[in-house]
Amino acid sequence: MMVNNQKAEIKKSKNKEFIFLSVSLILLAVLAITFSALVYDLVSNGLSRIDKSFMTSFPSRFAEKAGILSACVGSLAVMGVTCLLAIPIGIGAGIYLEEYAPKNFITTIIEVSISNLAGVPSIVYGLMALGLFVQKFGFGASILTAGLTLSILVLPIIIVTTREAIRTIPNTIREAALALGTTKWQMIWDHTLPYSMGGILTGIIIALSRAIGETAPLITIGALTFIAFLPASPITSTFPFISFQWLKDPFTVLPIQMFNWVSRPQEEFHVNAAATGLVLVIVTISMNIVALTLRSHFRKKIKW
Numbered sequence: 001m002m003v004n005n006q007k008a009e010i011k012k013s014k015n016k017e018f019i020f021l022s023v024s025l026i027l028l029a030v031l032a033i034t035f036s037a038l039v040y041d042l043v044s045n046g047l048s049r050i051d052k053s054f055m056t057s058f059p060s061r062f063a064e065k066a067g068i069l070s071a072c073v074g075s076l077a078v079m080g081v082t083c084l085l086a087i088p089i090g091i092g093a094g095i096y097l098e099e100y101a102p103k104n105f106i107t108t109i110i111e112v113s114i115s116n117l118a119g120v121p122s123i124v125y126g127l128m129a130l131g132l133f134v135q136k137f138g139f140g141a142s143i144l145t146a147g148l149t150l151s152i153l154v155l156p157i158i159i160v161t162t163r164e165a166i167r168t169i170p171n172t173i174r175e176a177a178l179a180l181g182t183t184k185w186q187m188i189w190d191h192t193l194p195y196s197m198g199g200i201l202t203g204i205i206i207a208l209s210r211a212i213g214e215t216a217p218l219i220t221i222g223a224l225t226f227i228a229f230l231p232a233s234p235i236t237s238t239f240p241f242i243s244f245q246w247l248k249d250p251f252t253v254l255p256i257q258m259f260n261w262v263s264r265p266q267e268e269f270h271v272n273a274a275a276t277g278l279v280l281v282i283v284t285i286s287m288n289i290v291a292l293t294l295r296s297h298f299r300k301k302i303k304w
Contacts, residue, residue: 081147161203
């Protein structure tokens with residue numbers, strides 16, 4: 001009787017596993033088909049528009065002369081500020097919460113708050129940035145404001161993924177390092193971080209992939225939909241040869257430029273929007289390829 005019950009339980013578990021795998025494969029197929037259809041639409045409409053002139057020209061009221069130079073430079077500048085702010089703070093906060101913070105009521109509230117912030121709609125961050133950075137601090141609709149806004153937006157994602165990556169490292173590695181006389185920070189720097197770097201990098205790329213496609217918070221803080229000039233150069237010919245004036249300059253980014261062209265009635269601008277969307281997809285896919293490559297590289301270096 002007991003043997004029959006065990007067989008029934010095993011069969012039931014296998015049936016549940018089969019159903020779960022079937023549903024997962026169906027959902028994966030739906031996502032793949034949807035993404036393929038999107039890429040096909042962008043390629044069929046916008047690929048012919050992508051050329052040197054399109055990449056190196058400013059926006060124009062004439063569709064055939066319009067380009068995405070200012071949007072590309074703006075995206076690069078904003079993402080640069082976002083990386084400089086969000087990555088070190090996010091990784092540092094993840095390390096502190098996972099390795100140093102005491103497990104008490106306060107840290108529990110902080111952890112729950114961070115997890116909840118990861119799911120807050122991006123427009124809320126835009127409204128917060130409008131009141132804090134634009135009006136209170138007087139940064140205006142600048143690259144610095146955009147970078148700060150997107151940094152706060154992606155910070156919870158980086159913190160959560162950093163903690164999850166660190167959590168996968170067996171405690172035996174920590175105990176062995178500490179037993180050999182290392183300090184806690186030496187154990188983290190020489191063992192925990194290198195072993196978890198693949199997962200951390202994946203989380204960073206996922207966060208930045210979200211940031212580069214955001215539109216709502218940037219429109220909220222006053223990003224321009226049409227801009228025919230570039231920010232000031234960060235390098236000057238006079239001492240100290242570095243300028244931060246570009247942080248105060250107005251900007252636009254690829255998603256906003258795409259939104260501007262889609263909202264126009266002329267079909268030619270819709271072609272430009274498709275080409276811009278294709279460039280954005282290529283950039284996002286490239287970032288994920290870099291993440292996979294780096295993760296594979298770090299995993300090969302790990303010797304358990």
